[in-house]
Amino acid sequence: MISRSTSSAPGKVILFGEHAVVYGRPALAVPVTQVHADVEILDSNSTGIWIHAPDINLHSELNALPSDHPIASVIHNFLFLSRQSVSPLGRGAGGEGKFPNLNIKISSSIPVASGLGSGAAVTVALLRALSSHLNYPMTDEEVNAFAYDIEKIHHGTPSGIDNTVIAYAKPVYFIKGRLIETFKVGAPFTIVIGDTGISAPTKKSVADVRKLWEADKAKWESVFDEAGDIAKQAKEKIETGDWRLLGGLMDQNHALLQEMTVSSPELDRLVEAARKAGASGAKLSGGGRGGNMIALIERENADDVSSALISAGAKNTIITQVS
Numbered sequence: 153m154i155s156r157s158t159s160s161a162p163g164k165v166i167l168f169g170e171h172a173v174v175y176g177r178p179a180l181a182v183p184v185t186q187v188h189a190d191v192e193i194l195d196s197n198s199t200g201i202w203i204h205a206p207d208i209n210l211h212s213e214l215n216a217l218p219s220d221h222p223i224a225s226v227i228h229n230f231l232f233l234s235r236q237s238v239s240p241l242g243r244g245a246g247g248e249g250k251f252p253n254l255n256i257k258i259s260s261s262i263p264v265a266s267g268l269g270s271g272a273a274v275t276v277a278l279l280r281a282l283s284s285h286l287n288y289p290m291t292d293e294e295v296n297a298f299a300y301d302i303e304k305i306h307h308g309t310p311s312g313i314d315n316t317v318i319a320y321a322k323p324v325y326f327i328k329g330r331l332i333e334t335f336k337v338g339a340p341f342t343i344v345i346g347d348t349g350i351s352a353p354t355k356k357s358v359a360d361v362r363k364l365w366e367a368d369k370a371k372w373e374s375v376f377d378e379a380g381d382i383a384k385q386a387k388e389k390i391e392t393g394d395w396r397l398l399g400g401l402m403d404q405n406h407a408l409l410q411e412m413t414v415s416s417p418e419l420d421r422l423v424e425a426a427r428k429a430g431a432s433g434a435k436l437s438g439g440g441r442g443g444n445m446i447a448l449i450e451r452e453n454a455d456d457v458s459s460a461l462i463s464a465g466a467k468n469t470i471i472t473q474v475s
């Protein structure tokens with residue numbers, strides 16, 4: 153019988169604190185289960201490890217891909233790890249045995265380079281599927297640390313927030329280098345996510361903010377302090393159930409992100425349209441320059457705000473509850 157393993161990982165949205173989080177300030181992020189990366193692994197009769205990712209038009213044998221390809225590097229690093237000497241948990245074959253013949257199918261409904269964590273979600277789903285298929289169990293902490301190393305290969309200097317919220321699939325109050333801290337949602341609230349449809353690599357916006365910071369550290373440290381302070385206040389409001397007060401904080405955070413030059417005319421247009429349609433606040437979410445924005449809404453306004461976003465150019469919207 154052909155053995156089959158599957159795994160899935162959610163997308164994520166940053167509620168507060170992107171970019172400043174790279175500089176040690178706190179940020180808040182939640183998983184978004186409406187979009188996800190899915191991986192299926194089957195034993196194969198053909199020699200080699202075959203990867204099929206139709207969403208990105210990829211059909212290739214592992215060794216035909218550059219070793220720093222995002223998907224290839226997850227598989228190579230995993231095979232390397234699982235070949236290390238047998239761990240205290242008794243995992244891992246150790247030694248130099250033959251590599252398995254596999255068919256790996258990857259699909260994702262998370263738009264690429266859109267601020268919703270598509271890269272980290274594919275890494276986490278692929279890793280968990282490999283770990284189950286090749287009988288090398290990994291804890292959430294190990295999956296998270298592994299995914300962070302992959303994020304570093306592809307994003308330069310990531311804070312680690314994307315892999316953390318996706319690996320644990322929990323709301324996260326994240327401070328770089330600290331143990332994972334989740335937060336309680338005192339009263340559920342609704343946000344609408346609007347996609348500009350423009351892909352914008354996080355690596356570029358993070359590198360551009362770094363150039364600004366290098367040119368005037370005192371100024372940008374103080375901007376990051378403001379963003380961190382907003383994230384702290386937002387956590388308190390979410391925990392006490394005062395979510396209606398988050399709108400003003402989102403607007404303030406968006407203004408800081410504009411100052412960091414990571415907004416764009418398309419993002420600003422969607423943010424403005426959401427506010428006009430009744431959202432109590434809105435901001436870009438993630439790396440910026442394109443990708444997605446979020447708006448805080450009353451549940452009954454969701455359809456109006458979503459339609460206003462589509463009229464203002466959004467390619468897609470997701471209405472989601474943070475609970």
Ligand code: MEV
Binds near residue numbers: 169314
């Ligand atoms: C990307 O989702 C969030 C950024 O803050 C980058 C990072 O934290 O690694 C822009």
